Amino acid sequence: xxxxxxxxxxxxxxxxxxxxxxxxxxxxxxxMSALQLPPEQVALISGIGCSSRIPTYVNVYGFHGVHGRAxxxxxxxxxxxxxxxxxxxxxxxxxxxxxxxxxxxACRRNVDMTxxxxxxEVYGMTKGQASPTTAPDWTGSDLTPAGTGLTAxxxxxxxxxxxxxxxxxxFSGDPANLAEILVEAIRHPGFSVVQILSPxxxxxxxxxxxxxxxxxxxxxxxxxxxxxxxxxxxxxGLSVGRILYRTDRKxxxxxxxxxxxxSELDMEFVL
Amino acid sequence: xxxxxxQDRNSARLExxxxxxxxxxxxxxxTGAISAATMLVDAAGKAxxxxxxxxxxxxxxxxxxxxxxxxxxxxxxxGHGDDFQVLLAFDWxxxxxxxxxxxxxxxxxxxxxxxxxAAPEVIAATGARYVGLPLKQLARTIPGGRPNMVxxxxxxxxxxxxxxxxxxxxxxxxxxxxxxxxxxxxxxVAVGYEAAAALGDEYRLPPAHTPSSGKRWSISGNQATGLGxxxxxxxFVAAYPITPATEVLEWMAGALPGVGGALVQVxxxxxxxxxxxxxxxxxxxxxxxxxxxGLSLMIESLGLAVAAEVPLVVVDVMRGGPSTGIPAKSEQxxxxxxxxxxxxxxxxxxxxxxxxxDCIFTTQWATHLSETLQAPAIVLSDQYLGQTKAVxxxxxxxxxxxxxxxxxxxxxxxxxxxxxxxxxGVSPMATPGMPGCxxxxxxxxxxxxxxxxxxxxxxxxxxNKRARKLADHDYGDxxxxxxxxGDLAIVTWGSSTGAVREAASRWRxxxxxxxxxxxxxxxxxxxxxxxxALAGVSRILVVEQSHGAQFYRYLRAYYDLPQQTRILHQPxxxxxxxxxxxxxxxxWRAT
Ligand SMILES: Cc1ncc(C[n+]2csc(CCOP(=O)(O)OP(=O)(O)O)c2C)c(N)n1
Ligand code: SF4
Numbered sequence: 010x011x012x013x014x015x016x017x018x019x020x021x022x023x024x025x026x027x028x029x030x031x032x033x034x035x036x037x038x039x040x041m042s043a044l045q046l047p048p049e050q051v052a053l054i055s056g057i058g059c060s061s062r063i064p065t066y067v068n069v070y071g072f073h074g075v076h077g078r079a080x081x082x083x084x085x086x087x088x089x090x091x092x093x094x095x096x097x098x099x100x101x102x103x104x105x106x107x108x109x110x111x112x113x114x115a116c117r118r119n120v121d122m123t124x125x126x127x128x129x130e131v132y133g134m135t136k137g138q139a140s141p142t143t144a145p146d147w148t149g150s151d152l153t154p155a156g157t158g159l160t161a162x163x164x165x166x167x168x169x170x171x172x173x174x175x176x177x178x179x180f181s182g183d184p185a186n187l188a189e190i191l192v193e194a195i196r197h198p199g200f201s202v203v204q205i206l207s208p209x210x211x212x213x214x215x216x217x218x219x220x221x222x223x224x225x226x227x228x229x230x231x232x233x234x235x236x237x238x239x240x241x242x243x244x245x246g247l248s249v250g251r252i253l254y255r256t257d258r259k260x261x262x263x264x265x266x267x268x269x270x271x272s273e274l275d276m277e278f279v280l
Numbered sequence: 281x282x283x284x285x286x287q288d289r290n291s292a293r294l295e296x297x298x299x300x301x302x303x304x305x306x307x308x309x310x311t312g313a314i315s316a317a318t319m320l321v322d323a324a325g326k327a328x329x330x331x332x333x334x335x336x337x338x339x340x341x342x343x344x345x346x347x348x349x350x351x352x353x354x355x356x357x358x359g360h361g362d363d364f365q366v367l368l369a370f371d372w373x374x375x376x377x378x379x380x381x382x383x384x385x386x387x388x389x390x391x392x393x394x395x396x397x398a399a400p401e402v403i404a405a406t407g408a409r410y411v412g413l414p415l416k417q418l419a420r421t422i423p424g425g426r427p428n429m430v431x432x433x434x435x436x437x438x439x440x441x442x443x444x445x446x447x448x449x450x451x452x453x454x455x456x457x458x459x460x461x462x463x464x465x466x467x468x469v470a471v472g473y474e475a476a477a478a479l480g481d482e483y484r485l486p487p488a489h490t491p492s493s494g495k496r497w498s499i500s501g502n503q504a505t506g507l508g509x510x511x512x513x514x515x516f517v518a519a520y521p522i523t524p525a526t527e528v529l530e531w532m533a534g535a536l537p538g539v540g541g542a543l544v545q546v547x548x549x550x551x552x553x554x555x556x557x558x559x560x561x562x563x564x565x566x567x568x569x570x571x572x573x574g575l576s577l578m579i580e581s582l583g584l585a586v587a588a589e590v591p592l593v594v595v596d597v598m599r600g601g602p603s604t605g606i607p608a609k610s611e612q613x614x615x616x617x618x619x620x621x622x623x624x625x626x627x628x629x630x631x632x633x634x635x636x637x638d639c640i641f642t643t644q645w646a647t648h649l650s651e652t653l654q655a656p657a658i659v660l661s662d663q664y665l666g667q668t669k670a671v672x673x674x675x676x677x678x679x680x681x682x683x684x685x686x687x688x689x690x691x692x693x694x695x696x697x698x699x700x701x702x703x704x705g706v707s708p709m710a711t712p713g714m715p716g717c718x719x720x721x722x723x724x725x726x727x728x729x730x731x732x733x734x735x736x737x738x739x740x741x742x743x744n745k746r747a748r749k750l751a752d753h754d755y756g757d758x759x760x761x762x763x764x765x766g767d768l769a770i771v772t773w774g775s776s777t778g779a780v781r782e783a784a785s786r787w788r789x790x791x792x793x794x795x796x797x798x799x800x801x802x803x804x805x806x807x808x809x810x811x812x813a814l815a816g817v818s819r820i821l822v823v824e825q826s827h828g829a830q831f832y833r834y835l836r837a838y839y840d841l842p843q844q845t846r847i848l849h850q851p852x853x854x855x856x857x858x859x860x861x862x863x864x865x866x867x868w869r870a871t
Pocket of ligand 1: 099
């Protein structure tokens with residue numbers, strides 16, 4: 010039996026005290042232990058941000074890449090190495106701003122991997138600017154002193170319409186439930202999106218209140234595409250804890266072909 | 281596969297132009313000028329001649345007027361000559377677009393279709409002899425015959441290309457169209473062939489030399505690049521289309537499955553480069569191909585590959601820039617971005633093929649170096665090389681034995697150090713799936729284990745290691761092609777090499793001496809080898825197709841150049857003509 014601690018690398022996280030990402034890390038190692046994944050068969054891929062530091066803290070194969078590009082990197086790895094369990098992880102800025110285009114296409118492409126988004130509605134690492142999921146009237150950043158005035162991004166609604174196979178929202182303050190959902194997401198074939206409300210007490214101290222504000226997603230929301238869409242459109246973004254949607258659309262993979270002889274290629278050019 | 285030495289590798293090098301003739305076929309969309317030209321080129325190869333063909337298109341997306349620029353030769357040929365001896369136009373529509381690319385002289389022959397009237401002013405002004413032929417009417421004498429087949433026959437008759445090889449190409453081309461269509465095409469070609477008899481025999485090429493062993497190949501530079509990549513071991517490609525690189529990707533998409541690989545079309549260049557980082561991190565040699573604008577988008581992640589020490593190959597088929605520039609025409613002006621574009625000090629490989637054949641070798645070598653040294657390689661091809669279809673001798677097979685150095689499980693519970701500071705700078709690489717070697721690849725500066733570090737010592741150690749592994753590697757003779765002797769040298773790179781070699785062989789025929797150095801490995805730089813190659817040289821002419829003399833400035837930065845160094849540089853899209861280079865040499869001699 011591999012206990013959750015055996016999935017820890019031993020590198021000490023750089024996160025601030027009270028950061029929600031600590032619980033995500035615990036939930037992830039718990040989920041891996043529950044699944045008894047051989048650590049060498051798991052790859053955890055991230056971009057840049059506080060949350061994207063997570064691969065270093067886990068004793069699996071990791072890749073801490075550049076800002077916004079975790080998904081294509083993970084996709085290339087999974088396509089070339091379908092035998093691996095591939096997880097991508099990062100923040101809302103990384104995933105939906107600079108990496109927004111990749112998010113849409115990863116949902117469409119539906120490669121069998123799990124995307125873990127630690128959403129704190131702020132850019133933590135660059136010291137507190139608005140992210141795509143920030144409310145339009147948040148005035149806490151010097152870059153947008155009057156708020157962004159922009160509609161906040163609804164990642165899960167977007168994941169749904171662009172074709173993700175598995176969609177869930179969790180709260181890092183409930184690590185037991187989070188671990189359970191991660192287990193299901195990793196098991197589910199196709200592209201799984203798990204949005205985790207993960208507070209940034211440093212730049213959004215009011216998010217400490219999330220523990221009193223989040224509520225269980227009602228059962229009905231886990232049904233079909235239409236009801237999931239209706240639920241997400243009407244939701245305030247604080248409903249957590251259940252799977253919102255799942256489907257079995259066939260995951261994208263590269264077909265395995267016969268290994269021929271390289272010199273056969275020459276024939277095409279011979280006159 | 282057999283191995284070969286550097287001499288064999290350059291067997292397709294231009295040894296003097298022998299006899300050659302340049303023919304342009306032009307026509308508006310649907311005239312079939314390009315397919316006629318393609319068949320002529322293949323037939324020339326079957327007749328044991330050599331040939332190359334570039335195509336020129338207007339700004340239209342599809343259809344519209346096109347010109348095929350062909351050079352037939354008794355000897356291997358690496359570029360176009362000074363001017364064209366024959367222009368055959370199926371019609372005159374927008375022909376002025378191509379006029380500057382088809383230089384004509386008073387000795388040239390222009391053939392037009394009587395139905396389309398006299399040649400336009402730009403053509404008439406060249407003083408070329410003009411002959412009208414009833415191409416359309418002749419085609420009509422064979423029910424189902426087409427004017428481009430007549431034109432094909434005319435050109436074959438003019439240059440003395442026998443009918444049998446042409447028929448054999450037609451047989452392949454019309455294999456699945458039925459006997460009737462094949463018979464019609466042969467008859468129509470024969471009609472053109474007879475019509476050419478009246479035009480005299482001054483444009484005839486002598487018969488091919490004693491045939492070299494084996495059949496000739498017909499291949500484009502972009503296909504050659506794809507072939508070299510597969511020979512080098514590339515098995516994963518991420519693709520985002522851009523002219524003129526798309527054909528590399530198209531060819532690889534068809535060829536990869538046969539060797540157990542695959543290509544994925546992705547959402548943009550950022551995805552392309554990061555997907556290949558992922559695939560290569562997982563152990564599969566990976567490549568993407570793009571042109572200037574795409575290379576710009578990939579630069580940040582090329583730096584990631586440097587820092588995380590992930591091998592990969594990016595082929596940049598350069599086109600006229602900046603910005604969207606002239607997408608379908610050539611230039612050598614991405615040199616700066618390829619060498620200096622990455623932020624921080626980021627040692628990486630930059631290589632450039634210098635002929636269509638060399639696209640195979642250079643891409644294969646780039647893959648080998650990238651895998652061996654765990655560093656990204658940029659291959660700078662260009663539109664001129666990429667979209668040229670050439671008839672050549674069968675390129676030799678080359679085998680590079682060394683590959684990516686893989687880690688083994690560390691003994692007695694020791695920690696695996698992904699970025700171990702080894703003497704060579706190359707650290708054995710673990711790939712996911714290997715037990716006991718879990719690590720995090722990182723673009724963030726890290727210590728030897730891969731853990732992020734901002735300590736000065738770790739940064740210095742890793743910087744030194746990444747630079748050392750490239751700097752200390754022995755690149756052998758492949759770093760450049762050197763030929764000739766004397767105290768005068770032409771230094772060039774990439775596609776300009778073809779015109780330079782031809783100019784040099786003319787110069788030598790006239791009794792002059794000149795060394796030609798075509799640099800294949802642009803980064804890391806090889807100052808000692810450069811000094812050796814040019815020992816005793818007191819005058820250098822640098823030739824490059826860029827407005828800003830990028831290559832010259834790069835040479836100035838890294839190499840000692842004699843006081844007497846001149847530059848011949850011009851932007852695209854017109855390729856160098858050998859006479860331009862000879863004129864530079866003559867003017868120098870005069871001073
Ligand atoms: C190309 C590029 N642009 C900008 C940055 C600076 N940057 C680093 S992290 C970050 C935002 C991270 O925010 P988020 O993904 O929400 O993660 P968090 O830190 O909140 O966990 C930015 C803009 C960068 N590293 N690279
Ligand atoms: S800045 Fe915010 S997100 Fe970043 S570590 Fe601190 S609390 Fe966490």
